[in-house]
Amino acid sequence: MPATDQAPCHEAAVRAAPSSGGGAGEGGAAGLDDAGRRWVLAAAVGGSSLAFIVGSVVNVALPALQRDLGASVAEVQWVLNAYLLLLGSLLLVGGAVGDRVGRRRTFLAGVAVFGAATAACGLAPTVGWLVAARAVQGLGAALLVPTSLALVSAAFPEGEARGRAIGTWAGFSALTTALGPVLGGWLVDAFSWRWVFFVIVPLAAATFALGVWRVPESKPSGEEGALDWPGGALAALGFGAAVWGLVAAGERGWADAAVWAGLAGGAALLAAFVWWESRAAAPLVPLGLFRSAAFSGANAMTLLLYFGLNGVLFFLPFNLIQVQGYSATAAGAAFLPFSLTMGLLSRRAGGLAERWGARRVIVGGAFVAAVGMALLAVPGARGGPLGGSYWATFFPPMLVLGLGMTLAVAPLTAVVMNAADDAHGGAASGVNNAAARIAALLAIAVLGVVALGVFGGALDERLADAPPGVTEATAPFREDLTGAQFPDGLGGAERAQLEAVVGGAFVVAFRWVAGIAAAAAALSALVAALTIPAAPPEVDRDEMPDDD
Numbered sequence: 001m002p003a004t005d006q007a008p009c010h011e012a013a014v015r016a017a018p019s020s021g022g023g024a025g026e027g028g029a030a031g032l033d034d035a036g037r038r039w040v041l042a043a044a045v046g047g048s049s050l051a052f053i054v055g056s057v058v059n060v061a062l063p064a065l066q067r068d069l070g071a072s073v074a075e076v077q078w079v080l081n082a083y084l085l086l087l088g089s090l091l092l093v094g095g096a097v098g099d100r101v102g103r104r105r106t107f108l109a110g111v112a113v114f115g116a117a118t119a120a121c122g123l124a125p126t127v128g129w130l131v132a133a134r135a136v137q138g139l140g141a142a143l144l145v146p147t148s149l150a151l152v153s154a155a156f157p158e159g160e161a162r163g164r165a166i167g168t169w170a171g172f173s174a175l176t177t178a179l180g181p182v183l184g185g186w187l188v189d190a191f192s193w194r195w196v197f198f199v200i201v202p203l204a205a206a207t208f209a210l211g212v213w214r215v216p217e218s219k220p221s222g223e224e225g226a227l228d229w230p231g232g233a234l235a236a237l238g239f240g241a242a243v244w245g246l247v248a249a250g251e252r253g254w255a256d257a258a259v260w261a262g263l264a265g266g267a268a269l270l271a272a273f274v275w276w277e278s279r280a281a282a283p284l285v286p287l288g289l290f291r292s293a294a295f296s297g298a299n300a301m302t303l304l305l306y307f308g309l310n311g312v313l314f315f316l317p318f319n320l321i322q323v324q325g326y327s328a329t330a331a332g333a334a335f336l337p338f339s340l341t342m343g344l345l346s347r348r349a350g351g352l353a354e355r356w357g358a359r360r361v362i363v364g365g366a367f368v369a370a371v372g373m374a375l376l377a378v379p380g381a382r383g384g385p386l387g388g389s390y391w392a393t394f395f396p397p398m399l400v401l402g403l404g405m406t407l408a409v410a411p412l413t414a415v416v417m418n419a420a421d422d423a424h425g426g427a428a429s430g431v432n433n434a435a436a437r438i439a440a441l442l443a444i445a446v447l448g449v450v451a452l453g454v455f456g457g458a459l460d461e462r463l464a465d466a467p468p469g470v471t472e473a474t475a476p477f478r479e480d481l482t483g484a485q486f487p488d489g490l491g492g493a494e495r496a497q498l499e500a501v502v503g504g505a506f507v508v509a510f511r512w513v514a515g516i517a518a519a520a521a522a523l524s525a526l527v528a529a530l531t532i533p534a535a536p537p538e539v540d541r542d543e544m545p546d547d548d
Contacts (some may be wrong), residue, residue, distance in 0.1 A: 013271070039214035041501035044148040045169055046207035047111055049176040051141040054083075054200060057184035061193035068193065071127040081247045082131045086138025087145075088437040089240035093232045095430025096284045100227050103147040103154070104217040107207060115204030144430040147265035149341055153417060154218035164347050175339060180334065199288075210530040231284035239434060242266030246441035254449060260408035285427045294462035295419035295428065297414055297531020303436045304524035305366055305408065308517035309401075312373050315451060319395070319510050323381050323503040334394055341402030346410050357534040358411045362480040365407025366525035370471030370518045372401025377514035381503040404521075447516060451509040458505035469530055537545025 058080065098106040117136035124130035126488045129494075149169055156165045188194040245262030252259055277283040290296050320326040320334055352361050375397035416432045459474055 004519060011316065014248070015297060016017060017155070024128035025066050029144055031372055033488055034078035035233045036214070036216075037155045039210065040216075041152055041165055041168060043207060043215050044152045045172045046203065046210060047148045048169060048173055049473050050111070050114055050200060050204055050207065051087075051145050051280065053176045053180045053183075053203075054137065054141075054328045055180070057196050057200075058083075060184040061188050061196040064188050064193040065127075065130070066330065069124070069127045069130065073485060074341075075131070078131050079127070082135040083138040083141075083238060084247065084437075084441070085240060085243050086135045086440070087141050088138075088434065088442040089236045091146060091437065092235045092285065092427070092430035094142040095124035095150075095433075096146075096232065096427045097143065097227060098150060099427055102217050104148045104211065104215050107144050107147040107151060107215070107399065108211050109146065109456045110145075111204055112138045112140070114140030114144060115201055115208065116140075118197050118200045118204060122194040122201070124316040138548045139329045146433060149413065150417075150429055151218055155216075159321035164261075166413045167344075167347035185332070189425060202546065211427045217267075223314035228277075228280050228284040231273060231276050231280055234269055234276055238266050238269030238273050239268070239438075241269060242438065243441060244437075246445045249445040253425045254445075285431060289419070289428060289431070292377075292520065294415055294533060297527055298416045298419070299432055300531070301366070301434045301524040301527045302412065302416075302432055303364075303439045304342040304520045305369065306436045306439035307443045307523070308373055309369070310449040311520075312376060312517040314512050315513050316376065318396065323506050324379075324393075325511075330390075334390060335398065337395060337398040338402035340406075342406045342409070345403070345406045352407075352411070357414050359528060359532040359534045361411045361417070362408050362532060363525045363529045365411075366521055366528060367404070369401055369404030369408060370521035372397045372399075372404055373514055373518035373521055377486060379507075379512040400537040403486045443517075445514050451513050454512045455505050455509040457502065458508040462501045463506055472503060474498070 048314075061077065062076050065071065065079070071079075085455075094106065100362070114137055117133050117140055120133035121130055124133060150222065152165050152169060183199070184196045185189060187193075187199060241262050243264060245259050248256065248262060249259045274287070276286055278284055317331050320331040326334065376394070378397070379393035417428055419428070447455065455477070459477070
């Protein structure tokens with residue numbers, strides 16, 4: 001199934017600025033020719049793809065590594081969550097570090113840490129080792145993700161060339177995300193789950209070498225000085241506590257006191273972060289960025305759009321496998337129209353915004369994505385009104401959803417980062433990525449509660465005339481909607497009735513999820529229409545607030 005922890009298909013885009021560091025060319029990114037720009041784009045795509053592919057490829061290895069390492073279900077969950085926790089906590093810090101010490105330098109450090117941690121994952125002798133290595137992987141990704149497209153935007157001039165470059169990045173990100181489960185499944189079956197990690201190590205090494213060889217430094221002038229360490233600590237701890245609370249909600253339930261302690265602690269720390277940033281001499285994130293309606297609106301739109309996207313894509317594989325009868329391979333292939341559409345058309349979408357205006361393309365894309373999410377609610381269980389054919393049921397909405405996200409994603413990048421000045425591109429990218437990460441975790445936590453509640457009510461309605469054996473067999477699904485399995489002890493008739501009862505109730509719950517997701521995407525379009533200018537915003541550097 002697709003990774004629900006993937007980063008948004010848009011990162012940082014920063015105007016070209018004179019280089020203040022060495023590296024590949026003392027003249028900096030602004031003096032690159034077309035060939036040099038293509039090398040920078042290749043390195044950025046390679047770096048971003050590392051984070052995207054590891055998010056999707058690891059999922060298919062979980063059953064095998066659980067057996068091999070003798071891990072519990074909770075330990076396996078933390079193989080995923082450790083990466084999420086560090087990445088979500090440190091994205092803001094990673095972007096600001098890039099602004100301060102140089103984006104190329106930060107990018108290379110992130111790739112090196114990521115590659116080393118990935119090798120450690122493949123060599124892990126115990127599940128504890130693996131969880132720790134995954135946490136370090138998240139640290140590396142937090143450094144490379146916010147700086148990858150900041151380098152691209154420093155290399156490409158504003159206008160259609162930048163839009164196409166960002167679209168190219170988004171397209172490759174979608175393709176690597178789509179191919180990850182296919183590659184991972186083959187490696188697990190043919191070799192071992194360890195090769196899911198080992199195969200990424202040479203990709204990291206090649207990306208690092210390319211960055212050293214061909215990527216010039218990109219650091220805004222006038223950004224020398226100490227990093228805002230107190231602000232960084234507050235941001236990391238605040239986001240970390242909030243992310244932990246959302247992750248723990250899925251494991252412990254919303255009634256657990258530790259969940260609310262994490263969320264409340266995160267909110268308090270983030271409030272302290274805002275207070276500190278308003279007074280710091282050189283803040284991690286200048287609050288003046290949020291005076292831009294385009295910047296604030298684009299981040300609010302990101303939160304809403306990715307809430308809907310990640311919510312519906314998290315529950316869809318369970319619908320396909322448990323209700324529709326798809327194999328795991330077929331369920332993974334069902335996502336290809338979404339990923340391939342983004343992979344093949346994102347470059348064009350980046351150029352369309354420059355010709356038609358960002359607001360028109362983004363709003364249209366978000367509404368089309370909302371339609372795609374709503375269409376996913378139409379198919380019933382096997383044998384429903386539309387029958388069981390994939391081409392008549394799930395192919396059309398996946399294609400529509402892919403088209404909508406393709407239109408919205410690349411132009412949204414330019415809006416976010418054109419609303420920031422050169423000095424704060426990495427920080428702006430960190431804010432935007434943090435919004436998308438929180439949206440994904442919030443969607444799974446909140447929509448999980450909604451789905452479980454609706455499922456329980458729908459199940460009770462269908463069990464009125466069911467025999468006791470069927471009723472008792474539904475108990476595990478009431479506790480863990482996505483993790484429960486059909487028991488083997490039931491007879492053929494009872495098993496068929498159980499599958500029909502559970503499948504029908506799951507379809508009702510999924511329709512609620514898809515409806516809420518579509519509403520969130522439609523609301524994101526409204527936010528964009530009200531806040532994003534028809535043309536990409538320009539920053540007046542003479543009037544940009546210094547650091548308040």
